[in-house]
Amino acid sequence: MSLTLEEIAKAIGAQVSGDAKTEVANVASVGSATKNDLIFVEASAGVEAALASSAGAIIAGGFASGAGSSKPLLIAADPRLAFTHAARLLRPPRRYPPGIHSTAVVHRSAKIAKHVSIGPNVVLGEDCVIGDRTRIGPGCCIANQVEIGADCFIDNNVSIYSGTRLGSRVAVHSGTVLGSDGFGYVRDPATGRYEQFPQLGRLEIGDDVEIGANCTIDRGALDATVIGRGVKIDNLVHLAHNVEVGENVVIAALTGVSGSSVIESDVVVGGQVGIGDHARVEQGVVLGSGSGVLTKKIVRGKGVVFWGRPARPLREYLRELAVLARLGKKEPD
16 A cells, blocks of 8 residues: 555654655665665664665654755654554555355354454364454364454464463464473372373463464463563464563573563563573563573563573673683693
């Protein structure tokens, strides 16, 4: 769809510099843009390349106000965020036609709201609840008593076990498994065998959560695994039983969180992070890629970046690396 810069500026809270009637139809990178595209720059260093591009208009910060631009500009406090909002206006989410595919198997007790789209070979169990305008993609298996809120997007081949509840506007990408049994066992010293501890709890996922492809999030053992509002989870992440994740947490790919650990709100977790069981990562902490948090450890410090195995503040970690480097350069006696 095409919009004028005036319309976009009003919607995203930006100021137009130049021809406000200029129309754009899409968003693009600086290198691939055409005259119908909107691009963005985050710093003054990128303005020259943006002006030389074929883009029809540019989102920039105040640093571009006096650039003498030959292209119309949208001036915003946070260009990247403004560009994200503009992209949503120009490329709204796809709407799927409502209805139940002829190959879907839907139990008669399932409660399906208006404008729901259920794809081929979907299975919906007993007493499921599906909210308005939610899309269930091909091959999904939704077990008994699962609740899915409004405006959710459940991609192809997702499995959701009984006792799982999803809020509204939740996106779950292909191949993810929600609410499976946790990895909890008790060893019998008499036989040497491992016996499974009861895995009878729930999985509760808040509103506006996005879960990437091929993730696994276990149900609680006796209580609940809880994922807070606004959490964004990358591909190939595992969250074990009884994990609690606060609001607006970001977790990158290949991270594993052991049972009964707590990640408080506004934490950023890098890729390939390992968190031991019963650990706590307090509000606002940043865990760098590849770092590790020991069992029962508390990581504390809002805005502090932690790195290494075990994770410690970045400055401390870099000092230790510098010491090791100096020791490595010493000639042997």
